Amino acid sequence: MGTDTGTTSGTGAEAVPAELLDNLAMTSFTVIALLSRTAAEHDMSLTQFRMLAILRDRTPTMAELAGFLGLERSSVSGLIDRVARRGLVRRTASRSDGRAVQVSLTDDGHRLAGQVRAEVAGLIGPLIGTLTGAEQRRLTQLLGKMLA
Amino acid sequence: MGTDTGTTSGTGAEAVPAELLDNLAMTSFTVIALLSRTAAEHDMSLTQFRMLAILRDRTPTMAELAGFLGLERSSVSGLIDRVARRGLVRRTASRSDGRAVQVSLTDDGHRLAGQVRAEVAGLIGPLIGTLTGAEQRRLTQLLGKMLA
DNA sequence: TAACTTAGATGGTATTACGAATTAAATCAA
DNA sequence: TTGATTTAATTCGTAATACCATCTAAGTTA
Numbered sequence: 001m002g003t004d005t006g007t008t009s010g011t012g013a014e015a016v017p018a019e020l021l022d023n024l025a026m027t028s029f030t031v032i033a034l035l036s037r038t039a040a041e042h043d044m045s046l047t048q049f050r051m052l053a054i055l056r057d058r059t060p061t062m063a064e065l066a067g068f069l070g071l072e073r074s075s076v077s078g079l080i081d082r083v084a085r086r087g088l089v090r091r092t093a094s095r096s097d098g099r100a101v102q103v104s105l106t107d108d109g110h111r112l113a114g115q116v117r118a119e120v121a122g123l124i125g126p127l128i129g130t131l132t133g134a135e136q137r138r139l140t141q142l143l144g145k146m147l148a
Numbered sequence: 149m150g151t152d153t154g155t156t157s158g159t160g161a162e163a164v165p166a167e168l169l170d171n172l173a174m175t176s177f178t179v180i181a182l183l184s185r186t187a188a189e190h191d192m193s194l195t196q197f198r199m200l201a202i203l204r205d206r207t208p209t210m211a212e213l214a215g216f217l218g219l220e221r222s223s224v225s226g227l228i229d230r231v232a233r234r235g236l237v238r239r240t241a242s243r244s245d246g247r248a249v250q251v252s253l254t255d256d257g258h259r260l261a262g263q264v265r266a267e268v269a270g271l272i273g274p275l276i277g278t279l280t281g282a283e284q285r286r287l288t289q290l291l292g293k294m295l296a
Numbered sequence: 297t298a299a300c301t302t303a304g305a306t307g308g309t310a311t312t313a314c315g316a317a318t319t320a321a322a323t324c325a326a
Numbered sequence: 327t328t329g330a331t332t333t334a335a336t337t338c339g340t341a342a343t344a345c346c347a348t349c350t351a352a353g354t355t356a
Contacts, residue, residue: 019292061335078336139287
């Protein structure tokens with residue numbers, strides 16, 4: 001009793017194996033903590049880091065960016081304010097819509113985004129280093145299937 | 149160039165495959181977002197939810213709890229204040245150390261923690277439902293090995 | 297007993313994120 | 327074309343998060 005999430009022999013593949021749930025949660029917390037720490041070393045929040053990653057290959061409007069981040073537009077205004085103050089992103093008036101604002105990375109922003117990504121890769125290395133090459137490929141594939 | 153994280157034929161298993169890095173990050177954001185949303189529906193933050201999960205099978209001191217959460221002790225004080233105000237946790241004076249405080253879940257806290265966990269399982273279900281049973285077991289095992 | 301260390305709480309600050317209200321531009325209707 | 331409505335973004339006020347520095351009380355050590 002207590003944990004009602006065990007691998008019950010139910011009506012098919014519906015019940016979530018408790019161990020998978022736990023492993024997914026723990027992995028996620030580990031990865032996110034790692035991303036946060038790396039971002040923090042560059043005086044960035046996790047959200048700012050996400051934003052930089054998103055802007056690497058996009059130039060969205062404020063509303064679109066809010067959509068990507070799952071935030072309200074009002075939240076993104078302040079977020080961009082702070083990052084723009086540091087010269088990492090730039091606001092450009094949209095030519096097609098006089099109300100809209102296009103957000104893009106500056107050169108500094110591009111540099112920082114790339115650098116942080118490399119650092120993250122360095123930190124994730126030891127984590128996935130416990131897996132053999134074949135296991136890494138299998139994990140990549142399984143996660144990919146799940147996300148699809 | 150630009151992305152310096154490709155699967156370089158390096159000195160062994162050191163380089164991080166970019167795709168694995170991306171899949172891990174995306175999975176983590178997905179899972180964390182799911183946890184956050186579920187917590188938010190119960191007027192809890194992600195940290196509060198983590199705290200509840202931790203307290204399910206522990207009765208740590210404030211300092212120990214801070215260690216589990218990776219937070220400063222001062223941050224945990226306020227965190228516990230807010231959750232205790234809602235009757236989910238309880239502070240008890242430690243008998244072995246007059247300075248220390250033991251934190252434990254109340255019955256309400258236990259109930260809520262269990263309920264939220266069940267809801268999370270329900271939301272993760274569709275995600276991992278794309279995998280066959282065998283794939284789920286393999287994923288569980290791979291994540292477990294990585295976390296070990 | 298005096299000096300030090302540790303546990304927790306408190307106060308002040310910056311950030312985050314929200315909702316409500318505001319301004320300006322765009323669209324739709326008459 | 328004017329007037330009403332919708333939409334994009336910002337601003338304002340609020341609550342929560344988390345930090346650091348500081349404080350108090352309780353332990354430990356010299």
